[in-house]
Amino acid sequence: MPTIYDVAERAGVAPVTVSRVLNNSGYASEATRQRVETAVAELGYTPNRLAQGLRSKQTQTLGLVVTDITNPFWTTVARGVEDAAHLEGFSVVLCNTDESESKQSQYVDLLLQKQVDGFVLVPAGNDLKALLRIQKRGVPVVVVDRRVPVPADSVRCDSETGAYHLTQHLLERGHRRIAALSGSRTVSTATDRVTGYRRALEDAGVPVDERLIFHRSFTQQAGYEMTTAVVEVSPRPTALFAVNNFIAIGAIRALRAAGLRVPEDMALVAFDDLPLTLIIEPFLTVASQPAYEMGQRATELLLSRLAGGGEENPVEIVLPTVLTVRSSSG
Amino acid sequence: MPTIYDVAERAGVAPVTVSRVLNNSGYASEATRQRVETAVAELGYTPNRLAQGLRSKQTQTLGLVVTDITNPFWTTVARGVEDAAHLEGFSVVLCNTDESESKQSQYVDLLLQKQVDGFVLVPAGNDLKALLRIQKRGVPVVVVDRRVPVPADSVRCDSETGAYHLTQHLLERGHRRIAALSGSRTVSTATDRVTGYRRALEDAGVPVDERLIFHRSFTQQAGYEMTTAVVEVSPRPTALFAVNNFIAIGAIRALRAAGLRVPEDMALVAFDDLPLTLIIEPFLTVASQPAYEMGQRATELLLSRLAGGGEENPVEIVLPTVLTVRSSSG
DNA sequence: TTAGGATATGGAATCGATTTCATCATAAAC
């Protein structure tokens, strides 16, 4: 593999000149520029990014840590990150924690060792250690999707309001007994959405039945289990609020298994849409988050920090959700 | 950020000794070992992987290049790669080409510059240049999912036989006019599956109607378009064979739009299952590929090459598909 | 005419690890 020295020798210049030509930094006459470029082409030279990064202390690489790469929501966020990063010449290393704190810890350490220039992080569970370690190292980080109790740049959606609207929508359709199927209590999106749900009920003067509020995890499996439990509650609720797409899918399957129709026997609303590429016929009433934009905005914020711009104080970007009414809510 | 020199100083030893302790290479007395470890802990030292990689010429990193990360099939392959790599202490950098040759070229170059130790590659389109560039650099690479006309380690499924079985299944149900909805002619999986389809028809003595064979791309959109076209063919076919999951989804949507029921008005079989986390009620008859295992096997093969093992000749691993009969085929 | 700036280029140090080679005990072998 040819190095910058080989190119230099062939072009009859010093390595530093090759560097200057390739990076378009400093001066170089048209003649040397030419000679260097032909030498590069003839040798098939490619710079070694490890050496570059070691010396320049910049890797042009961002770390992206998400909690569930099998969920299209996160895939879409990742594309937003990827595209925004690409525009500025950055590449992205994607890591998946499966909501596990130990995996998160491992990956963050690895990315730190790889000297990524910044992080887009979805904090797993309620573990702040990884986030704090990044911040302590002085590496810029933008938190996505979730609130954290420490100062940090962040991009998320207004979960509470989105949940409020979904619940309100069900109330308007006459539902009074609405169950909430949520994720782990340690995740802010799970609790915020339940808070919005509660507030909507209270504002409507409908008493909150704690037996109808479930906390499990953001998975299809959990959705199935919670729904299996919910249909046993007496009197049975007439509507379900699933706080994410996977929980909703699990809920539908459980309802089918129980012989209940949506929405005739049980209305259903959910957070997070599913992409049209995966869905045959959209019928879920949802509060959808602008996943792509979330990734994009987070990355832009991160890159602006890397460019040294921005104020001192953490920036919090809160995007609105969009309510899409379909047949599942009756 | 503390370096190995800082640790060495604090522990009262030479940097090389710290390296030896940390990598468990060479000798080190229990006493120094102890001192180094406490120094590491006190300083919160983490090795710089760029420096390590630069010097040792090994990054413990694999490049994974896939064609469509929004397709759960590839997500699953990626998990297989990730897990297998992780077991051996390797990390994975995932890149998505969207079947674009220029993106593939860019990413492969980038990964080469980042000095990845090896590649798991799904060649985009019919562009071999990227693959050849990797091989020319002497970097081990395993091709996944597709056949290529150059010697290379590879892992894929027996597309032709899978397609044969699916078509045969439709024939057994009495269908005689079966359309094939395929991807790009430049991709071996697209053509192999059509070959299997043809062979099944011929073996059954059913004439092949070229108007019923479509080549577009592996997307939901293409599936929709091809199906819209297919229902106009006269006499209309009674069954469809979609060569991947996304085409199948597009087909179902197009059939609904045309007011046709599955399977009553049109039977449907497809390649590639969709994960249960995304599907409410599985009803597609499919030939499914062991996606996770494909990623895993490819990675194991790659890692064995990295370890210097294996014979000289390229290894080709061809896995069988599994036929799962559900309601969509009648 | 000369000081000073823009242009053009190179030498040497540096980034933070590992590798190679060398040194020196200490214990085992003849």
Next chain:
DNA sequence: GTTTATGATGAAATCGATTCCATATCCTAA
């Protein structure tokens, strides 16, 4: 009682780039 492994450690070179500092033109403004 010398020779020879084995254990333990370090000095210096090295990986392949960039950064910093120095040098030398050439041109222009004072």
